[in-house]
Amino acid sequence: MRLAEIFERVVGPEAPIRFRAYDGSVSGDPDSEVALVIRTPVALNYLVQAPGALGLTRAYVAGHIDVEGDMYTAMRRMSDVVLEDGNKPSALELARIATSIGWVKFVNRVPPPPQEVRTSRLFGRGTRHSKGRDAEVIQHHYDVSNAFYELVLGPSMTYTCAVFDSPEASLESAQFRKHDLVARKLDLQPGMRLLDVGCGWGGMVMHAAREYGVHGLGVTLSKEQADWASARIEEEGLSHLAQVRHMDYRDVPDGIYDRISSIGLTEHIGKGNVPDYFAGLYTKLKPGGRLLNHCITRPRNDQPAMKPDGVINRYVFPDGELEGPGELQTMMNDTGFEIRHQENLREHYALTLRQWCANLDRNWETAVKEVGEGTARVWRLYMAGCILGFERNVVQLHQILGVKLAGTDANMPLRPNFV
Template sequence: MAGRRTVADRLAAALSAVLGTTELPLRLRGWDGSVAGPPGAPVLAVRSRRALRRLVWSPGQLGLGRAYVAGEIDIEDDVFDTFAALRSVGRLAEKGRMVPPTARDRLGLVGTALRLGAIGPEPEPPAEEADLGRSGRRHSRRRDAAAISHHYDVGNDFYELVLGPSMVYSCAVWASPDTGLDAAQEAKLDLVCRKLGLTDGDRLLDVGCGWGSLAIHAAQRYGATVVGITLSEEQAQLARKRVAEVGLTDRIEIRVQDYREIDDGPFDAISSIGMSEHVGRAEMPPYARRLHDLLRPGGRLLNHAIAWNAGTTTWNPDTFIARYVFPDGELLGLGETVGLLEDGGALEVLDVEALRQHYALTLRAWVRRLEAEWDAAVAASSPGRARVWRLYMAACALAFESGEMGVNQVLLRRPGGEQPPLRRDAWV
């Protein structure tokens, strides 16, 4: 019948309602094979009515994310092109949190679901979704350990496929886009050691040590003795194995330990690379005071952290990132982070370096590695887990490129002791 609306037509209307746009920048393929949307646009395939049902119950990024993780929505073209198209219109085009659909849009969404036979009970979330409700109050030691385990204890083999031999899970430092990920990660590790002013025999505390890469670099290249701490059992096991393989067990100790439990200071230097995002706004002042107390007078702290550049944030447990990637994580702005780290003058800021573009390059490299090793990554974890990492890393790369997110290294010192160099040339 002429003018009859296809499944894809109705799905396009439903997604437009969720995104808050009249011009969908994607081409949709329905579960019946019908297609709607502008020719040549990236194709999003909706493989199941369950995907539409998820949007009825959670009409925003969480519903879309759940459907993608569950395999009910699939990306048929380049993941970056697809997400860039989504971010170009409607509610996703505005920096900050995605605004919920209006009551009118939600009513239209329900009507579409009725016509397509998608109404029913709320589907169970995919198994990869975090549930920390039984782990105590937010940022208690028990709950922080559970949050870290959710993200990092997903299999060392999986991370090795994504990160490569460097096993560094934070922003690399690129001399140029052609540098290559492994060389860029080594450059970052060396930059951290230079900023901390490490010399032979210095004692370094690496808070959130990951798989031990910085500890090994600092001991091998600078003669430091290192205590590395993590809350991830799997990270610690592999870090210890890597330390033993390079013959550094006499210089490096890897512990499963909360930073609040360390009592064997002082240290000459402290590195916190990609860790303070897990601390939370309310816990930043005691975090800064604790690290201050663990430093000797004149000792340096390097805090390397992602920043939210799109205005003031409040913790929201119902975002895709909070449910699937970094439960209880919280991004602060650079100014707020510096203020909390200074903590009334207890720590003195020596240097701030922005690395926003570097993280976009790093994330794109990780996505390329994940996609190149897709079958192995799925075998090492789960189809849903691989989808989570692909979605979050690609979306974050675009957020760094747009300036919505940044990443900064803040170098501080505990007052006293020897004076720092007059110019930053000493570590650049």
């Protein structure tokens, strides 16, 4: 059986993309601007060994499958086809397809590409979410290359959801708007002390220092991030107000901060550790202080926090876990925070990812030279898939504002002044 015929049996004969394979067979819409290309028989080994998303990811990252044209468009069109129940082959049909592929694909095992994280290697650094293992997984994701991140993220070097006033807004203006939204929710004032946990490349502490005269400390487990941020702070003449340290948030001294921002860290700490996480931040705040927690969430509280064997955990965020917004709000509240505001920025993250994808495509050759084609492919696939995830409400992005009361005084205006 030729591969185009198998493709048609799995997704139907009217697939809205082009398909071609190494055996010369073709299928799909010949006029489509995107194409799925099976380059070598090794792709079938990967798909037989791990049917579904994992096998496809391995084959794509290793270069045995290609996507021509816009990755997001290809993924959206294929997902639309797969989601149609009428296109799902029966068990008997799947058995016939497996037989046509040949037994050799079942016995000739091929190793995953080197970009896939082996759980056994992580075990060597301690139990999940221990300090040593957290440092290992953060370095896996964030110490890829500062130069690579500059190509993808642009001048702001901000790897979290931006806030857009229109879909046409520039990424830089949207990232400024996000940092300023956080600053206004926290009611930053000159002379305050801000702690930004999981600070990345220091965008929030630099914004707080530059725009509000705040003394900001950012902490990150990525040494490359800390080194880059420290150099940028020096370049901008903000060293008297802002600093970034390479350290675990759990090691920051207690009780000396007026405000805390946590932008994109909660996803890394593990569901079981979230109560202690919020309790630790609570002790670091002065009475009357505020915490703004900004993180990716599950749409429902009853969904699992992680998929240990999923593509994201294997290739992008090892040990990553997502909670529902209600769970996070409850745990903040149980710690002692009074919840004063919460909002979902799901659509904004889809817009942010679109601009990151465009940056990567525009700088593709330079990115490949910097980190290698396999790693660049991981990012192309991961970010395009995340656009779909946010658009289709598979994941969300919530900001939750809590106050550590001074007695019964929250020091909040009668109506929010940041919406």
